[in-house]
Amino acid sequence: MVINSRTPLTDGEDIDVRSALKKIIADMERAIATRNSATLGTLSIRALDAANEAAYVYERGVIQQIAEQANSTASKSKSMANDQLISSAERLLAEVDSDTPNLLSRAKKLAESLEADNRPAAKEALRLVSCGQRAEEALLRTSEYMEAQNYREMLESLRELSELLETGLGLVKMYQFKVCLLGEGGVGKTSLIRRFAFNVFTDEYSQTMGTKLTRKDLTLPAPGGRGVCRVRLLIWDIIGHRKLHKLAQVHFSGAQGAIAVCDLGRPETYSAIESWLSKFFESAGNVPVVVVGNKRDRIGHLVSEQEVERLSLVYGGRYFLTSAKNGDDVEGLFTTLAKAMIESSQK
Numbered sequence: 001m002v003i004n005s006r007t008p009l010t011d012g013e014d015i016d017v018r019s020a021l022k023k024i025i026a027d028m029e030r031a032i033a034t035r036n037s038a039t040l041g042t043l044s045i046r047a048l049d050a051a052n053e054a055a056y057v058y059e060r061g062v063i064q065q066i067a068e069q070a071n072s073t074a075s076k077s078k079s080m081a082n083d084q085l086i087s088s089a090e091r092l093l094a095e096v097d098s099d100t101p102n103l104l105s106r107a108k109k110l111a112e113s114l115e116a117d118n119r120p121a122a123k124e125a126l127r128l129v130s131c132g133q134r135a136e137e138a139l140l141r142t143s144e145y146m147e148a149q150n151y152r153e154m155l156e157s158l159r160e161l162s163e164l165l166e167t168g169l170g171l172v173k174m175y176q177f178k179v180c181l182l183g184e185g186g187v188g189k190t191s192l193i194r195r196f197a198f199n200v201f202t203d204e205y206s207q208t209m210g211t212k213l214t215r216k217d218l219t220l221p222a223p224g225g226r227g228v229c230r231v232r233l234l235i236w237d238i239i240g241h242r243k244l245h246k247l248a249q250v251h252f253s254g255a256q257g258a259i260a261v262c263d264l265g266r267p268e269t270y271s272a273i274e275s276w277l278s279k280f281f282e283s284a285g286n287v288p289v290v291v292v293g294n295k296r297d298r299i300g301h302l303v304s305e306q307e308v309e310r311l312s313l314v315y316g317g318r319y320f321l322t323s324a325k326n327g328d329d330v331e332g333l334f335t336t337l338a339k340a341m342i343e344s345s346q347k
Contacts, residue, residue: 017050017053017165018054018162018165018166020050020053021050021053021054021158021162022162024046024047024050024158025155025158025159025162027039027043028040028043028047028151028155028158032152040151044146044149044154047142047146047154047158048143048146050158051138051143051157051158051161054135054139054162054164054165055136055139055161057165058131058135058161058165059103059104059136060103062107062129062131062135063092063096063103063104063107063132064093064096065128066110066111066129067089067090067096067107067110068089068093069114069121069125070085070088070089070110070111070113070114070125071085071086071090071093073085074089085110085113089110092107092110104129104132104136107129108126110125111125111126111128112126131164134164135161138157138158138161138164139157141157142154142158145157156217160230163219174229174230174232175229175338175341175342176232177231177256177257177338177341178234178236178257179233179234179235179236179255179258179259179337179341180236180252180255180258180284181193181235181237181238181258181259181261182258182260182273182276182277183260183262183269183276184263184268184269184272185239186263186269187261187262187263187266187294187295188261188294188295188324189237189238189261190212190237191294191324191325192259192261192294192322192324192333193212193214193237194324195324195327196216196331196333197214197215199327201325201327211236211238211239211251212236212237213235213236213237214234214235214237215232215233215234215235216232216233217230217231217232218230218232218233218335219231220335220338220339220342223342223346231338231341231342233334236255238251238252249280249282249283252280252284253283253284254284255284255287256284256287256288256341256344256345257287257288257289257290257337257338257340257341257344258277258280258284258287258288258289258290259289259290259333259334259337260273260276260277260280260289260290260291260315261292262291262292262293262303262308263293263294263295263303264294264296264298264301264302264303264308264321265295265298265300265302265303266303267302267303270293273311274311274314277289277315287341287344288316288318288337288340288341288343288344289316289318290318290333290336291311291315291319291320292319292333293305293308293319293321294321294322294323294324295323296323296328297323297326297328305321316340318340320332320333320336
């Protein structure tokens with residue numbers, strides 16, 4: 001891990017590091033949106049400096065907490081082994097604000113040594129080690145993406161560091177879910193994905209040929225309110241042509257969730273949802289589903305909200321009326337499914 005030589009930070013400076021990193025992220029987002037390559041080059045250098053600071057702050061916080069935890073645990077009972085543990089913890093605390101290399105590796109050994117006497121304490125300490133390692137890895141990726149001038153991926157690494165700082169040493173859990181969008185052709189599946197992932201919309205209809213995959217990352221509050229979850233959605237846009245339903249079924253296996261879409265102006269697409277979900281459950285099993293009535297912006301709905309809600313009750317009661325054109329409830333739809341998949345994964 002590349003850490004600049006520096007003096008220890010006070011709490012106030014810690015806050016300044018977080019603020020500086022958030023400002024750099026906002027500046028890079030604007031530069032990427034406007035495709036300002038000259039500005040991005042300059043910003044990337046500042047961003048790497050900010051990432052160095054952020055990783056230093058976070059990793060040192062991790063090491064200090066592990067050392068204090070080990071010291072406290074070992075002090076509760078007298079033994080030669082515990083005396084050695086206290087000595088190791090005290091040495092680590094004395095060096096935590098220095099540029100001594102391999103402090104996180106030493107903290108990991110300290111955490112592992114707690115296993116014999118206090119398994120819960122060891123588990124928590126090893127969790128903290130994992131958080132520190134994530135900060136190291138995010139910094140390394142930031143540096144690599146900067147050298148490759150891959151500014152979008154660099155931005156993702158900076159966001160991960162920012163989240164670690166914002167949540168302190170709370171749990172930052174990572175999830176990856178495969179999601180299938182199901183429904184007849186022309187109901188707006190592709191438009192919903194494009195609105196959610198890229199915030200764009202076009203009125204031109206182009207039938208999806210085969211299956212398209214889109215990736216989108218979300219940050220959500222962790223269950224129980226402790227820390228945050230980073231959720232990566234792998235969104236499969238399944239072809240809606242009736243003659244190719246068997247081909248579509250091949251892609252259902254391994255999915256952790258589904259969004260079943262109908263067009264509120266076409267009742268036959270509403271009637272088809274049960275058939276789609278029946279085939280989906282055969283391959284994917286009983287996973288969370290959201291039922292969606294799309295194109296709510298259009299006049300003359302032939303499918304009512306009550307009908308969409310009634311159908312959703314068969315599949316867990318999650319439903320939305322959306323407009324890919326206006327963006328109405330599109331983000332809420334995907335966020336709701338992500339939360340349901342997190343909850344389902346913990347059962």
